[in-house]
Amino acid sequence: MKNIDWRSAGAVLLLAAATAIGAPAQTYSALVNFAFANGGNPSAALVQGADGNFYGTTVYGGACPLYEDGCGSVFKMTPSGTLTTLHFFTGPDGAAPYATLFLGADGNFYGTTAIGGADCTATCGTIFMITPAGDLTTLYTFCSLAGCADGSVPYGGLIQTADGSLYGTTHYGGASDLGTIFRFVPGGALTTVYSFPGAPGPFSPYSGLVRGADGNLYGTTESGGSADSGTVFSLIPGNNKVEIVYSFCSQPACADGEYPQAGLIQATDGNLYGTATEGGSDACTFGCGTIFKITPGGAFTTLHSFTGNDGFFPLGGLLEGADGNLYGTTYSGGSGSCPTGTIFEITLAGTLTTLDNLTCPWDPNGIEAPLIQDTNGTFYGTSYGGGHDLGGTVFSLSNGLGPFVKAVPHGGAPGTAVTILGTALAGATGVSFNGTAAEFTVVSDTEISTTVPAGATTGSIRVAVPGATLSNVGLFQVLP
Numbered sequence: 001m002k003n004i005d006w007r008s009a010g011a012v013l014l015l016a017a018a019t020a021i022g023a024p025a026q027t028y029s030a031l032v033n034f035a036f037a038n039g040g041n042p043s044a045a046l047v048q049g050a051d052g053n054f055y056g057t058t059v060y061g062g063a064c065p066l067y068e069d070g071c072g073s074v075f076k077m078t079p080s081g082t083l084t085t086l087h088f089f090t091g092p093d094g095a096a097p098y099a100t101l102f103l104g105a106d107g108n109f110y111g112t113t114a115i116g117g118a119d120c121t122a123t124c125g126t127i128f129m130i131t132p133a134g135d136l137t138t139l140y141t142f143c144s145l146a147g148c149a150d151g152s153v154p155y156g157g158l159i160q161t162a163d164g165s166l167y168g169t170t171h172y173g174g175a176s177d178l179g180t181i182f183r184f185v186p187g188g189a190l191t192t193v194y195s196f197p198g199a200p201g202p203f204s205p206y207s208g209l210v211r212g213a214d215g216n217l218y219g220t221t222e223s224g225g226s227a228d229s230g231t232v233f234s235l236i237p238g239n240n241k242v243e244i245v246y247s248f249c250s251q252p253a254c255a256d257g258e259y260p261q262a263g264l265i266q267a268t269d270g271n272l273y274g275t276a277t278e279g280g281s282d283a284c285t286f287g288c289g290t291i292f293k294i295t296p297g298g299a300f301t302t303l304h305s306f307t308g309n310d311g312f313f314p315l316g317g318l319l320e321g322a323d324g325n326l327y328g329t330t331y332s333g334g335s336g337s338c339p340t341g342t343i344f345e346i347t348l349a350g351t352l353t354t355l356d357n358l359t360c361p362w363d364p365n366g367i368e369a370p371l372i373q374d375t376n377g378t379f380y381g382t383s384y385g386g387g388h389d390l391g392g393t394v395f396s397l398s399n400g401l402g403p404f405v406k407a408v409p410h411g412g413a414p415g416t417a418v419t420i421l422g423t424a425l426a427g428a429t430g431v432s433f434n435g436t437a438a439e440f441t442v443v444s445d446t447e448i449s450t451t452v453p454a455g456a457t458t459g460s461i462r463v464a465v466p467g468a469t470l471s472n473v474g475l476f477q478v479l480p
Helices: 005-009
Strands: 027-033 054-058 073-077 083-088 109-113 126-130 136-141 166-170 180-184 190-195 217-221 231-235 242-247 272-276 290-294 300-305 318-320 326-330 339-346 352-359 379-383 393-398 406-408 417-421 430-433 436-438 440-444 447-451 461-465 468-471
Touching (some): 272 318, 339 379
Antiparallel strands (some): 027 393, 054 073, 109 126, 166 180, 180 190, 217 231, 231 242, 290 300, 326 339, 379 393, 406 417, 417 447, 430 436, 440 447, 461 468
């Protein structure tokens, strides 16, 4: 299983003065306390569905022969916190879903479990599909080939490319048992695109991939690279070749960070952003972790080095908010007598603001997942631990940001069907792709269906509603 015990033990903090500036007004709310009967220990972010509800997974919960605390669950939650368990895993259908669900273009959710699977004699893992109503189908069980040549233990989530294929990573398996990149065609077969070979190359990815505006796929590995401290890598779909974009610990005393476990995001400025769990400031024994920016060409900038009082071990990764700033969490650290992590905001220029200091015993702790932002502007997150039943939590944080829209998928050629998610969309009077008008149908107050119009170019999607024009976060990529 995923080795995370050393995180909670933590590095010994040599407490330094906090570098964060004062936080603006915000409203924090605890929404769900997991107690294993309703799921336990969520390690993944939530995803917003077309119905305006949120969908997520817990690593444990339910009843199964593999774990006393259960094999995990898929759940639905309303924005106000009403939880419905859609599915409890039992082992043959998978177990321990660490990854965030992916909302496919067909309206169903796709995900992975780290272990389990039918006829599994090793750690294996699965790819599954689940409908918003909770009907689950196991699409693939890893370790189906001799020596687990097809990979095993997929901790990371999935992404969908323009041709409908799903791409992801496994932590183990492959030719060297150091992980793989795979391509899966729903209704078809799984192809091992790349087997990680080991140092000095990248290996052992914990997270999934992100599709860049250039069409390449980007990811991180916790190990490998010139200092064996992790990498940022790229893959051009179709050529099955992985190249290292950056090797961590390339700077003296690992000032640039090391051991990245979270995935990357590409912000509206075209750069990639992420976090490294260690390195940076020496205020912690092994470094408190960093936030970094890297261009697709490999130009690297350390935006922030955590010091302990502003958090340490930024495991969950980043989100670009509707205001263009980045938001994230730390697994531990912060101020107060019993710090259990922080929620922060950082500008693309590197100015960090601590929005909330989490404290024991009942606050969330051990946050492993990035935040998400509802289309009404409110942020939502999960924590692996904490809560009144110590099984983890779902929480929300309002920072005063206004509504916006999301597009599923995030890119496509002219004629591609697109679902636009939002709030109060029933009165929409217009939809455009970077200024090119599109025909559309209002499906519900939270969903609009449209297609990419001929002549559209890469840019913002805008939806005209009474009294306002809503835009999407990031750029919608219009592909050839």
